[in-house]
Amino acid sequence: MPETKIGPAFTSRPVSLVRRLTNSFATFAAVGAVVLVLAPLFAIFAYLVYMGIGSINLAFLTQTPKPVGETGGGMANAIGGTCLILAIASSFGVPIGIGAGIYLAEYGRNRFGDLIRFTADVLNGVPSIVIGIVAYAIVVLTQGHFSALAGGVALAMMMIPTISRTTEEMLLLVPNAVREAAYGLGVSRWRTTLSITLRTATSGVITGVMLAFARVAGETAPLLFTAFGNQYWNWNANQPTAALSLQIYTYAISPFDEWHRQAWAGSLILIILIVLSVTAVRVATSRGVLKGA
Amino acid sequence: MPGPQPVAKSEVAVGARADVPLLAHTGNSRVADEIFRYAMLACGLCVLALVGVIVYELATKSGLSWHAFGMKFFFRSEWDPVNEQFGALPFVYGTIVSSILALVLAVPLAIGVAVFVTEMSPVWLRGPLAFTTELLAAIPSVIYGLWAIFVLVPLLRVYVQPFLAKYFGWTGLFDGPPFGIGMLAAGVILAIMVVPIISSITREVMTAVPRQQREAVLALGATRWEMIRTGVLRNARAGIMGGIILGLGRALGETMAVTMVIGNRPEISRSLFAPGYTMASVIANEFSEATGDVYLSALVEVGLALFLVTIIVNVLAQLLVWSVTRGTPARGNA
Numbered sequence: 001m002p003e004t005k006i007g008p009a010f011t012s013r014p015v016s017l018v019r020r021l022t023n024s025f026a027t028f029a030a031v032g033a034v035v036l037v038l039a040p041l042f043a044i045f046a047y048l049v050y051m052g053i054g055s056i057n058l059a060f061l062t063q064t065p066k067p068v069g070e071t072g073g074g075m076a077n078a079i080g081g082t083c084l085i086l087a088i089a090s091s092f093g094v095p096i097g098i099g100a101g102i103y104l105a106e107y108g109r110n111r112f113g114d115l116i117r118f119t120a121d122v123l124n125g126v127p128s129i130v131i132g133i134v135a136y137a138i139v140v141l142t143q144g145h146f147s148a149l150a151g152g153v154a155l156a157m158m159m160i161p162t163i164s165r166t167t168e169e170m171l172l173l174v175p176n177a178v179r180e181a182a183y184g185l186g187v188s189r190w191r192t193t194l195s196i197t198l199r200t201a202t203s204g205v206i207t208g209v210m211l212a213f214a215r216v217a218g219e220t221a222p223l224l225f226t227a228f229g230n231q232y233w234n235w236n237a238n239q240p241t242a243a244l245s246l247q248i249y250t251y252a253i254s255p256f257d258e259w260h261r262q263a264w265a266g267s268l269i270l271i272i273l274i275v276l277s278v279t280a281v282r283v284a285t286s287r288g289v290l291k292g293a
Numbered sequence: 294m295p296g297p298q299p300v301a302k303s304e305v306a307v308g309a310r311a312d313v314p315l316l317a318h319t320g321n322s323r324v325a326d327e328i329f330r331y332a333m334l335a336c337g338l339c340v341l342a343l344v345g346v347i348v349y350e351l352a353t354k355s356g357l358s359w360h361a362f363g364m365k366f367f368f369r370s371e372w373d374p375v376n377e378q379f380g381a382l383p384f385v386y387g388t389i390v391s392s393i394l395a396l397v398l399a400v401p402l403a404i405g406v407a408v409f410v411t412e413m414s415p416v417w418l419r420g421p422l423a424f425t426t427e428l429l430a431a432i433p434s435v436i437y438g439l440w441a442i443f444v445l446v447p448l449l450r451v452y453v454q455p456f457l458a459k460y461f462g463w464t465g466l467f468d469g470p471p472f473g474i475g476m477l478a479a480g481v482i483l484a485i486m487v488v489p490i491i492s493s494i495t496r497e498v499m500t501a502v503p504r505q506q507r508e509a510v511l512a513l514g515a516t517r518w519e520m521i522r523t524g525v526l527r528n529a530r531a532g533i534m535g536g537i538i539l540g541l542g543r544a545l546g547e548t549m550a551v552t553m554v555i556g557n558r559p560e561i562s563r564s565l566f567a568p569g570y571t572m573a574s575v576i577a578n579e580f581s582e583a584t585g586d587v588y589l590s591a592l593v594e595v596g597l598a599l600f601l602v603t604i605i606v607n608v609l610a611q612l613l614v615w616s617v618t619r620g621t622p623a624r625g626n627a
Contacts, residue, residue: 100333100340130603
């Protein structure tokens with residue numbers, strides 16, 4: 001900030017020692033806070049890589065878990081399960097979320113829109129475990145058993161508020177002149193919204209979707225009694241399914257060293273999957289057909 | 294933002310039907326417009342419906358427990374699935390204590406980070422710093438838990454807890470054997486998890502304070518810290534409070550990391566070294582194994598209470614943040 005020098009220059013007396021010391025102390029404290037906050041971040045990443053990298057091998061990525069006591073085995077089914085659950089969640093959550101965002105941006109500049117906006121912001125803060133109970137009540141109780149579908153519904157419920165709010169923000173960034181140009185050419189309103197406004201905001205909207213996706217990808221609590229977990233491969237949406245986060249949890253609280261090792265490896269894979277999917281989409285949107293803005 | 298390119302595309306689309314006069318289309322597109330409008334409205338209504346469904350399911354599914362224990366449910370500390378006697382007091386206590394502990398640790402750090410990033414840091418460092426703190430929020434809760442079990446808990450057991458017991462043991466807060474696992478560990482891991490939330494909101498509201506405020510205070514001869522304190526923090530305090538409450542909401546509902554380190558014992562103990570239990574953890578641990586309708590219903594009631602508390606906390610936080618930042622972001626061009 002350039003202003004720093006303005007203050008003292010105009011005072012007739014030099015700034016008193018106490019005030020200068022307080023100022024230095026405040027700067028020092030703020031720097032200290034930054035260091036204290038960043039330390040755990042680096043510690044977590046360092047540990048993840050250090051503990052995880054040695055345990056990731058072909059078996060880990062291709063095999064299902066071995067029974068207690070046997071070494072080896074892997075989390076292949078959990079990786080697949082996470083992908084299945086996320087696919088289900090996205091197929092519900094993304095269209096509804098984007099639709100709600102379009103409503104808020106294009107039609108919702110009124111009190112009713114404010115109500116939805118406020119509800120979405122509040123929904124964002126609902127504990128994920130509560131969402132899990134609701135998905136259990138809606139899907140698991142109706143079906144009579146745990147399923148990947150129930151897990152997907154739970155995660156979709158968490159994606160909708162986030163996606164709708166970011167989509168709205170991105171659509172509002174599109175200049176009105178662009179909409180007016182389309183109307184001026186006789187394009188209908190829905191066509192304008194879908195092929196002009198939404199298209200222009202595509203890359204922003206996708207970033208919002210990916211943020212929501214990354215947020216739910218590691219969720220564990222809502223899957224505990226919806227997807228439930230599974231020792232074997234499962235691609236049926238109506239059956240209990242393993243998930244990476246569930247597997248990490250089970251292994252982490254177990255008393256076996258071999259399982260702890262695999263929990264670290266699973267965590268590293270989970271982080272890598274999240275980062276990979278987010279970057280892949282970012283790369284895809286920065287060029288080629290998906291390019292919007 | 295290059296708008297012209299897509300516009301040119303739609304011109305082609307319209308031009309394709311050039312044999313029909315353009316303006317004649319209004320009748321058709323009005324129907325399509327209305328359909329589209331209602332479809333989008335339906336998506337918007339989904340958001341409202343979601344809250345409705347959550348409230349309805351939690352209320353109906355917890356009825357059994359509500360009828361059996363009434364309001365006393367939250368003031369009894371008995372949790373006995375075998376005899377179907379349920380009271381949520383230890384969980385309420387554990388949730389409140391671990392969250393408050395987290396805030397005590399996190400708030401000064403989060404505000405320190407926000408102050409550094411917005412007011413002190415060189416410009417080139419701002420982006421990376423903000424991004425890195427935000428990254429903390431992207432780590433899944435179960436990974437925090439894993440790290441806490443194998444790194445944080447041993448650290449607390451070997452270094453922090455003996456130190457606290459020796460010098461602050463007289464407070465009674467640090468009694469008993471240092472297990473590592475317990476309320477203290479839960480508070481510390483929660484603090485690490487809520488710092489990014491509080492600091493990103495604090496940063497947002499501090500940026501919303503007009504530049505003239507800072508310049509005016511500096512012109513009166515204030516040092517940088519005095520400028521931050523009187524010119525920025527004081528003006529942004531409602532929003533910062535909102536950020537803190539939002540962090541509280543997150544801490545109250547956080548499940549996995551806490552479940553993994555708090556010890557999961559339904560007891561009320563003054564010492565922070567002792568194991569505890571939170572509302573979210575008891576649901577996570579016992580829900581899928583709950584036998585008996587009353588047991589399940591009692592767990593849902595715990596969930597309902599958790600939901601209501603976080604809703605109240607979040608509404609409060611949202612109103613506070615809106616009161617500061619409203620009007621500042623570029624809004625309202627539609």
